[in-house]
Amino acid sequence: MCNQNSCECWQYPERSWIQFLILRVLYETPTYGYQLLSEIDExxxxxxxxxxxxxxxxxxxxxEKGLLASTWEKGDAGPDRRVYTVTEKGAGFLKAGLSTMVRRKQLFDDLIGFYERRFKP
Amino acid sequence: MCNQNSCECWQYPERSWIQFLILRVLYETPTYGYQLLSEIDExxxxxxxxxxxxxxxxxxxxxEKGLLASTWEKGDAGPDRRVYTVTEKGAGFLKAGLSTMVRRKQLFDDLIGFYERRFKP
DNA sequence: GTTTATATAACATTGATATATATAACAATG
DNA sequence: CATTGTTATATATATCAATGTTATATAAAC
Incomplete structure (x- = not known):
């Protein structure tokens, strides 16, 4: 099914799904918490x-874990914003997690297929 | 991105990923814990x-949550086995969870695509 | 006073780790 | 033959760390 038999990722990316979403967004565009809320919602x-x-x-x-770093910035309106950027460690974490996700893709697709067969309305 | 805007699933299927895997396997073939270990590994x-x-x-x-029910069965060899089957509630839980997964598929694919673009060796 | 923005204590869920128990099959030993 | 020890099979649970939620608080800018 997968093309690899070992898994160097130290934990299940499914468990920290949101953290990977956050890292993926911040990797390309550093931003602050309030903005991330709508970004992820969208x-x-x-x-x-x-x-x-x-x-x-x-x-x-x-x-705290060293995956992100932050600086305070003044916004156009409202209170100051704490802008986060992905650290080197964070990038490594993201890469390792996504690599595991890729390996699990077929397992994921199997679940989707199962849904279509058994449950699709 | 998704084709629906609401999410009736009461929790993130990513958080209970393993439970959905288990339900998906048991839904088609009720079996016991020890067997599930190798099934999921495979x-x-x-x-x-x-x-x-x-x-x-x-x-x-x-x-305990009523998603599964179990009965003891004698095996060909070794000690008795506790065989689990998916309850009606379990099937509903599985359906709702997978339905949410389907809606998240594009978000998942986006992460895969991001990996290919940015990190693929 | 509403919107924007951040913060945190307390909590329930989740899955991992470490450890314990028990049965059946099989080989070796006496 | 009977006993002993070993391995594979199979289940159980207490304790723990990680994770994300809930509820609540604070404050600046308009």
């Missing part, structure tokens, strides 16, 4: 709504 | 190895 077409409490907690913990 | 090509301690804990909790 990209997932409303299927992946996050509460503010979730995103800020996750962002803070990711910075 | 289907994921060794990318999704589970320790016995994980599968039995998950199975027990899924039965």
């Amino acid at each position: 990209r997932s077409c409303g299927c992946h709504k996050l509460e503010p409490g979730s995103i800020y907690t996750v962002l803070r913990r990711m910075e | 289907r994921s090509c060794g990318c999704h190895k589970l320790e016995p301690g994980s599968i039995y804990t998950v199975l027990r909790r899924m039965e």
Whole structure:
């Protein structure tokens, strides 16, 4: 099924799905928490709504782990924003996680196929 | 991106990924924990190895939640086996979860595409 | 006073780790 | 033959760290 038999990723990317989403977005465009909320909402077409409490907690913990770094910036309006960028470590984490996801793609597709066969309305 | 804007699934299927794998297998062929270990290992090509301690804990909790039901059966060899089947509630849970996964497919594919563009060796 | 923006304590869920138990089959030993 | 030890099969559970949610609080700018 897969083309590799080993898995160097130290954890299940499915478990930290949101962290990979966040890293993927920040990798291309560093931004701040409040913006990420709508960004992720948009990209997932409303299927992946996050509460503010979730995103800020996750962002803070990711910075503690050294996956992200932040600086304060003045916005056009409203209070200052904490802008996050992906660190080198964060990029490595993202790469390893996505690599595992790629290897799992067929397992994922199998689940989709199963749904179409058995449950599709 | 998605074709629906709402999400009736009460939780992220990514968070309980393994539970959906288990339900998907048991839905077609009821079996016991030890067998599930190799079944899932095989289907994921060794990318999704589970320790016995994980599968039995998950199975027990899924039965507590009413997603699975079990009966003891004698095997050809070795000790008796606890064979699990998917309950009606379990099937509904599986259907709802997979339905959400389908809606997330494009988000998933976007991550795969991102990997190919940015990281592929 | 509404929108924008961040913060955090407390919590439930999840799956992993480590460890324990028990049965059946089989070979070796006495 | 009977016993012993080993391996493969099979289940169980306590404890733990990671994860994301909930609820709530704070504050700046307009």
